[in-house]
Amino acid sequence: MRLKDKAALVTGAGSGIGYQTALRFAREGASIVAVDINEEGGLQCAADIRQRDGAATFVHADVSRAADCEKMVAAAEATYGKLDILFNNAGISHADDDDAINTSEAVWDMTMAVNVKGVFLGCKFGIPALQRAGGGSIINTASFVAVLGAATPQLAYTASKGAVLSMTRELAMIHARENIRVNALCPGPLRTELLMKYLDTDDKKQRRLVHIPMGRFGEATEIADAVLFLASDESSFVTGSAFMVDGGITAAYVTPE
Ligand code: NAD
DSSP states (O other): OOOOEEEEETTTTTTHHHHHHHHHHHHHOOOOEEEESOHEEEEEHHHHHTTOOOEEEEEEOOOOOHHHHHHHHHOOOOOOESSOOOEEOOOOOOOOOOOOTTHHHHHHHHHHIIIHHHHHHHHHHHHHHHHHHOEEEEEOOGGEEEEETSSSHHHHHEEEHHHHHHHHHHHHHHGGTEEEEEEEEEEESSSSSHHHHHHHHHHHHHHEEEEETTTBBBBHHHHHHHHHHHHHHGGTTSOOOOEESSSTHHHHOOOOO
């Protein structure tokens, strides 16, 4: 078991990447705090883990609220005695996110509150817990759009993921000598609800698919396997990375620095 005796907190565990990663972590022996604003999905995640003889508890929390983030970390320490792995994964992609002219201030603020402030608050309360545990691994979900522009505009989302990537790099530097590793996960386009809701016509799907060398969307389970590597001690010399799991999309388009 690759996460034996570890306690892991997963935000956005009610769906997609978070759900699959929570299950994957549990299969490798970790005890899980499943966090979501979606009560039904989060409870389901915890129940599915327990049904497979794993340990899991659900905490209802909105990652854009400090009090909620403090509560979710406290729940991890109260339930399992410590926190070793923090997966700041909850994120939104608003249907009305567009270009600079057409994106409203409200959509911009909402996207930043969840995608950027949510990661900051997770770290604000999570890092002291990892310090108390003697170290650990933080994985922040960014996106391939943090390193290249997407053909269909979603300006607030893209800017938010760029912020997650640079915040991750700085956190990795700050805590490198404390046995705390911090990596940004950069998934490519996935066949999850978040993206399929946004690419809601065949035409939009094809516009995105044409840019993916593998010619298909990724699966949340494929991302979960990558997160498992970053969470486990197998990645003990990996910190500050922009970990691309994208079917080759960035290799095709990003020019070397
Ligand atoms: P998803 O919509 O399937 O799951 C996201 C989960 O986050 C949901 O259960 C939702 O209820 C929860 N959530 C939303 N706002 C929250 C809040 N304020 N507090 C707590 N929980 C909240 O999406 P997904 O595809 O699994 O995405 C997970 C992460 O991966 C996001 O950060 C997303 O931006 C990123 N990502 C997704 C893709 C993709 O193609 N799907 C690609 C790159 C990055």
